Amino acid sequence: MDHLRPEARRIAEKPAIERLDCFATDRWIGYSRAQDALKRMDMLLATQPGRVRPQNMLVVGPSNNGKSTIAEKFQRQHPRRSSEERDRHIFPVLSVQMMPDVTAPRFYAQLLDALGSPLGNIRKTDRRNALTLNLMRACGVRLLVIDELHNLLCGPSSRQREILGLIRYLGNELRIPIVALGTKDAWLALRLDDQLENRFQPFLLSMWGDDAETGRLLASFETVIPLRGRSGLGLPALRKVIVERSEGLIGEMHQLLSSAAAHALTEGRERIEREDLLGCPFQAPSYRRQMMERELRA
Numbered sequence: 454m455d456h457l458r459p460e461a462r463r464i465a466e467k468p469a470i471e472r473l474d475c476f477a478t479d480r481w482i483g484y485s486r487a488q489d490a491l492k493r494m495d496m497l498l499a500t501q502p503g504r505v506r507p508q509n510m511l512v513v514g515p516s517n518n519g520k521s522t523i524a525e526k527f528q529r530q531h532p533r534r535s536s537e538e539r540d541r542h543i544f545p546v547l548s549v550q551m552m553p554d555v556t557a558p559r560f561y562a563q564l565l566d567a568l569g570s571p572l573g574n575i576r577k578t579d580r581r582n583a584l585t586l587n588l589m590r591a592c593g594v595r596l597l598v599i600d601e602l603h604n605l606l607c608g609p610s611s612r613q614r615e616i617l618g619l620i621r622y623l624g625n626e627l628r629i630p631i632v633a634l635g636t637k638d639a640w641l642a643l644r645l646d647d648q649l650e651n652r653f654q655p656f657l658l659s660m661w662g663d664d665a666e667t668g669r670l671l672a673s674f675e676t677v678i679p680l681r682g683r684s685g686l687g688l689p690a691l692r693k694v695i696v697e698r699s700e701g702l703i704g705e706m707h708q709l710l711s712s713a714a715a716h717a718l719t720e721g722r723e724r725i726e727r728e729d730l731l732g733c734p735f736q737a738p739s740y741r742r743q744m745m746e747r748e749l750r751a
Contacts, residue, residue: 456683457676464679469718472679476711480677481526482703484670490523490656491530494596494632498531498545501630502595506652509624511602511643512634514658517704517738520634524548524600527632531596541591544568548598551635553607557619561585568592589627597623597631603638610645617646624652660701663693671695674706678714682724686710694730700738709735 454462464475490512501507514520531546549563561581565571568588599620605613624631633639633653643650661667668687675686685691699705713725716733736744 454681457679461677461679465681467679473715473718475679476714479522479707481522482670482673482677484673484703485666486658487519487523487526490658491527493656494527495530497630497632498596503628505625505628507624507628507630509631509633509649509653510656511639511653512632512656512658513637513640515660515702516636517702518658518660519703520658521600522704524598524632524634528598536593542569543593544589545593546596546598547589547592547594548600550600551602551604553604555605555608555616556612557615560616560619564589586623586626589623594627595629597627597629599631599633600635602633602635602642604635605642606638613642614645617642617649621646621649661696661699661703661706662701663689663696667696668692670703671706674710678710678725680714680717680723680725682722684725686725691725691727691730694727698730698735698737702738705738709733 454465457465464472493510497508497510512520512523528546528548533542533544535541536543544567547564547567549560549567552559552563558581561584564585565581565588568585570584570588605616608616620631623629631653633643635642640655643653661670668689670687671692672687675684678684686695695706695709699709709730710725712733712735713729717723717725717729720729722729
């Protein structure tokens with residue numbers, strides 16, 4: 454089992470029935486593009502706070518292609534910590550998720566909630582504004598992460614511009630960089646505000662193809678799947694099947710491999726074979742959409 458990481462090797466020593474629940478566990482796979490994104494985010498955190506017009510970053514990619522996982526990894530690398538000087542917490546990185554029905558008061562409420570502050574009886578937007586800014590300064594926030602930015606387009610155009618103006622205001626007033634994540638619609642949303650668009654540098658997470666880079670990614674996946682035998686996931690024969698069934702999305706690859714690994718174990722195998730990838734109960738995104746469309750037309 455020398456192909457496995459130590460933690461996966463310990464799990465692989467357990468009986469098959471005890472391992473079935475382990476395959477769906479989320480695990481960080483540090484592929485090159487994700488590491489590049491984290492390095493850029495670290496650079497923003499190190500160099501941009503305090504600048505008059507800090508640079509920002511927009512991570513763009515298809516749904517279920519690793520954006521939120523990168524944001525969560527970055528948050529874990531820069532966790533909240535207790536201050537030794539005062540009875541308070543320090544938040545180097547503050548993360549929120551854009552709501553589909555967001556308004557200015559709700560966005561302030563999200564920021565306050567992420568800081569652990571009760572809203573109390575505060576109702577006026579200007580008071581929430583002042584409280585949010587003061588708390589973010591007091592808690593040492595140096596970078597703001599906004600996930601699912603494309604949800605902004607769910608609201609009317611007037612509200613979209615209002616929230617974009619609020620995001621720009623927070624960056625200017627606090628002099629901190631902002632990292633936003635979303636689908637291509639996130640870029641369309643930013644284009645409604647020329648000043649914001651110019652400050653956000655796009656970082657693309659493209660879909661995966663049947664190539665050597667994907668082979669390296671799948672080889673990394675294999676090191677954390679607690680099967681005792683080598684599967685050769687990154688080799689051309691299995692790689693092609695995985696890319697086709699997952700439709701080039703890393704989140705779908707994870708689900709497919711988890712399902713295929715469980716299928717292999719139930720069939721008495723300690724490695725993933727082609728028949729496991731094709732016979733496991735995994736449904737590709739396009740198939741799920743087609744099934745729903747047929748049901749809705751029926």
